[in-house]
Structures are given as C-alpha cells and as structure tokens.
Amino acid sequence: MTKFTKIEVSSRAKAGKGAARATRRAGHVPGVIYGGGQEPTLIALDPRIVHRELHKSGWRSRIYDISVEGGASVHALLREIQLHPVTDAPIHVDYQRLAAGHKVHVEVEIRFTGEEVSPGVKRGGVMNIVRHTVDVVVDPADIPEFFTADLSQLDFHDNVRWEDLKGTEKVTPVLQDNNFVIANVAPPSVDEEPEAAEGDEAAAEG
Missing domain, CATH: 2.40.240.10 (Ribosomal Protein L25; Chain P)
Known part of the structure; x- marks a missing residue:
C-alpha cells in the first residue's frame, strides 16, 4: 500500500x-x-x-x-x-x-544494510558507495519509499548491482545500462614507503 x-x-x-x-x-x-x-x-x-x-x-x-x-x-x-x-x-x-496511470520520473533513495559484517570490510577493505539514489520511471501508485542494498556478502572486488536491489519490481531505471553498480569493496591499499626506505638505507651502506 x-x-x-x-x-x-x-x-x-x-x-x-x-x-x-x-x-x-x-x-x-x-x-x-x-x-x-x-x-x-x-x-x-x-x-x-x-x-x-x-x-x-x-x-x-x-x-x-x-x-x-x-x-x-x-x-x-x-x-x-x-x-x-x-x-x-x-x-x-x-x-x-499525480494522476493515476501517468508515470512519473522520481529519484529513490537506497538504504544499505550489512556493511559491518561484509567479509571484505572485516579484512580491511573499503566500501565504496557509488550511488545513494537511483532515478526511475514508475506509476504513482507504485512509487517505492526506498530500495534496499544488502552489503553483507561482499568481499574484495565484489559489488552490488541494480539487479541485486530489493524493491525494484515495479520501476524502470532511467539509465540505459540496467545493471549498473551500486556499491563495491576495494582491497586495502599497500603502503610501499617502508620498503622504499629500507632500499635507500641499503644503498647508502653500500
């Protein structure tokens, strides 16, 4: 309703x-x-x-x-x-x-769940939220209050796409790429400065 x-x-x-x-x-x-x-x-x-x-x-x-x-x-x-x-x-x-039967263009919020238990995040990865909202076309009677994105299963390089969202059954995304990325997990960056410093010290000793 x-x-x-x-x-x-x-x-x-x-x-x-x-x-x-x-x-x-x-x-x-x-x-x-x-x-x-x-x-x-x-x-x-x-x-x-x-x-x-x-x-x-x-x-x-x-x-x-x-x-x-x-x-x-x-x-x-x-x-x-x-x-x-x-x-x-x-x-x-x-x-x-609003008029019944006349579809409208709306921007719907995405609500995220499960980030705290994401395997990638627990291993030090970074959760990248690509989109906080999605533009869709929908009948006024079916406008969703929000979409839900479950992040709980994401490991390094995994992502949540449009098709993974909950609550999208009666809407059409405006973007032509209908399976665009919503969020992904990037592995932690490697700090190479300590190794570089050790190499400089070795060269100085030589």
Whole structure:
C-alpha cells in the first residue's frame, strides 16, 4: 500500500512576485501545485513543514496528501524547494500533482544494510558507495519509499548491482545500462614507503 505524508496548506489567490513577497511577509512560504492536466493551484505553507520534510531522507520520492484550504486533497510529489541564498530559508516550493496511470520520473533513495559484517570490510577493505539514489520511471501508485542494498556478502572486488536491489519490481531505471553498480569493496591499499626506505638505507651502506 502506498504511504502518504499528510500536510495542510492554505490557498493563495494571486500569482506574481509581489503576491509571493506578501505571503513571505505574512510568515508563510509560497508554493504551487502543477500538472495532472489541471490548472496550477497556488498555496502557502507553514515554513516549519518545509524544514521538517527537507531534513527527512527520501523526500524526493515521498508522496504527499496535501489538504488545500477550501478544496479537495491532492496527491503530489515535492519537486523543488528554492532557498534564500544567504539565510537558506525556504522561499518557494513546487509540487507536481499525480494522476493515476501517468508515470512519473522520481529519484529513490537506497538504504544499505550489512556493511559491518561484509567479509571484505572485516579484512580491511573499503566500501565504496557509488550511488545513494537511483532515478526511475514508475506509476504513482507504485512509487517505492526506498530500495534496499544488502552489503553483507561482499568481499574484495565484489559489488552490488541494480539487479541485486530489493524493491525494484515495479520501476524502470532511467539509465540505459540496467545493471549498473551500486556499491563495491576495494582491497586495502599497500603502503610501499617502508620498503622504499629500507632500499635507500641499503644503498647508502653500500
């Protein structure tokens, strides 16, 4: 079952920079809900909601159930948050309205498990995380909250690829190489400096 994050927003009557500035002066963040074959809906949000969602992992693939004042709720993806260049305060938010049967492009977080018991890591190897997210195309009803990568079996030069991830059954990766690497284990580097130093000492003695 698809999980929804419910938020409540107010509606805005006017568009434009002046109206947006007025919304910010009133202590709210202006935003818009677009797409889905409908006219854009102008909204205003409590900045605490924006900060809360921005600091959660996986917000790019989270589906929001937005209750708009004076209207029906809307299912949407959070597409863009514009931040003030100096204060980093949110100054505008864009949501994309979802429509059943119309696939969307989303960035899904990868969650990693088992690194602490990886044979390669336990032998001194280095775990290289190549990708923390994957861009996919998916029906809105099937957007996954995250993918899972199991690292527990990786030894030196082993890797986890797209086909090894859990939770990818109903999505299509955007990358044409459908079996790209997600993570791998590199063996520890060999420090050759001590041997070089010993060689220099031998040459000096000779």
